[in-house]
Amino acid sequence: MDERGVDNPTNKPILTSNTGNNDVVNNLSTPTSANSVVIPCELSKSEISIPGFICKGQLVFEDNFNFNIDEIKIWTSEIMFPGQPDYPFNIYEKKARVEDGKLFIHPITLESDYGFDFVRRSLDLRDRCTGTMSNSECYREAFGPQILPPAITAKVTTKRTFSFKYGRIEVGAKMPVGDWLIPLIQLEPRDKIYGSLNYASGLIRIACVKGNIEYSKRLYGGVIVSELNPYRKAYLKEKVGNDQWNRKFHNYSILWSPNEVSVYVDGEKYGEVTPGQGFSQEARKYNVTAATNWLKGTLIAPLDEMFYVSLGLDVGGIYEFPDSPDKPWKNTSNKAMLEFWNARDKWYPSWRKDDSALVVDYVRIYAL
Numbered sequence: 001m002d003e004r005g006v007d008n009p010t011n012k013p014i015l016t017s018n019t020g021n022n023d024v025v026n027n028l029s030t031p032t033s034a035n036s037v038v039i040p041c042e043l044s045k046s047e048i049s050i051p052g053f054i055c056k057g058q059l060v061f062e063d064n065f066n067f068n069i070d071e072i073k074i075w076t077s078e079i080m081f082p083g084q085p086d087y088p089f090n091i092y093e094k095k096a097r098v099e100d101g102k103l104f105i106h107p108i109t110l111e112s113d114y115g116f117d118f119v120r121r122s123l124d125l126r127d128r129c130t131g132t133m134s135n136s137e138c139y140r141e142a143f144g145p146q147i148l149p150p151a152i153t154a155k156v157t158t159k160r161t162f163s164f165k166y167g168r169i170e171v172g173a174k175m176p177v178g179d180w181l182i183p184l185i186q187l188e189p190r191d192k193i194y195g196s197l198n199y200a201s202g203l204i205r206i207a208c209v210k211g212n213i214e215y216s217k218r219l220y221g222g223v224i225v226s227e228l229n230p231y232r233k234a235y236l237k238e239k240v241g242n243d244q245w246n247r248k249f250h251n252y253s254i255l256w257s258p259n260e261v262s263v264y265v266d267g268e269k270y271g272e273v274t275p276g277q278g279f280s281q282e283a284r285k286y287n288v289t290a291a292t293n294w295l296k297g298t299l300i301a302p303l304d305e306m307f308y309v310s311l312g313l314d315v316g317g318i319y320e321f322p323d324s325p326d327k328p329w330k331n332t333s334n335k336a337m338l339e340f341w342n343a344r345d346k347w348y349p350s351w352r353k354d355d356s357a358l359v360v361d362y363v364r365i366y367a368l
Contacts, residue, residue, distance in 0.1 A: 085199060105358045158308045182314040206263075219240075234282070
């Protein structure tokens with residue numbers, strides 16, 4: 001048994017419900033007879049993508065990163081040019097690595113992998129792209145000031161293997177240090193039933209501490225349902241730390257129910273998001289196009305669908321960092337990526353090996 005009393009002798013990742021024929025790496029289930037209709041527990045309000053019933057408080061997913069990403073087919077590495085709505089200045093490649101029981105996601109420059117001045121050439125990812133082939137997610141060609149994204153990072157998700165609706169997720173992680181880095185520890189909508197553009201189907205941010213020193217004491221978690229400020233930040237909760245959050249590992253968690261989303265760090269609750277009369281009511285004041293679609297769902301729509309786990313790293317973009325004298329690009333500039341790259345002598349020295357990596361120790365999901 002492990003430290004939580006779970007019988008998992010191989011310490012492999014767990015994906016499970018209570019049934020005899022789960023597609024799981026290691027089965028953690030409540031014993032029951034195949035011919036019996038008796039359910040030996042209190043049923044959970046949670047739903048998961050694996051068939052079977054779920055008991056209240058049951059551990060339904062766990063990965064402690066003791067195996068390589070490719071060895072255990074739980075995580076999918078995204079390979080693409082990320083686009084709307086944030087348009088980050090990076091490409092996702094298969095760069096995540098597991099070492100000493102932890103997942104590492106580093107930022108590097110495009111030039112370090114593809115050669116000098118490659119930002120002014122073309123890059124074809126179509127033979128391995130996980131994005132949409134028909135748009136700019138899989139192929140880009142530089143033209144004038146429109147350069148290729150000058151950074152490479154990684155993003156891994158459970159989109160193809162595990163998704164859930166409602167539950168408690170805990171992530172042990174150390175945040176990255178480095179200018180203009182944005183750690184992605186979040187839940188993303190699987191089916192995007194309310195729309196695929198501009199966070200129409202929502203995003204649950206488990207935790208985010210941006211890499212610049214001036215942001216390093218500010219932890220954010222909560223919900224995003226629009227790309228544009230000020231409504232983009234309306235449901236993000238903040239906790240200002242006494243020390244920089246990226247100095248050590250912390251336990252970041254979310255409790256997601258049909259009535260609210262609460263955010264925690266190291267067991268301490270620092271905020272909750274409640275829909276009131278529904279997110280659509282407030283969203284219509286900000287002319288959020290998707291708000292009308294949310295009326296088709298429950299009170300907490302668009303957060304009433306299946307979501308999957310997403311871990312990654314973004315660089316820059318046009319919404320995460322407000323314009324300031326020290327920021328080398330303007331969010332409204334059509335040369336934003338080029339302006340960022342031209343200032344690399346200022347920000348690149350702050351990217352220091354493993355200090356600039358998002359490091360994840362574990363991911364655990366429990367049913368409500």
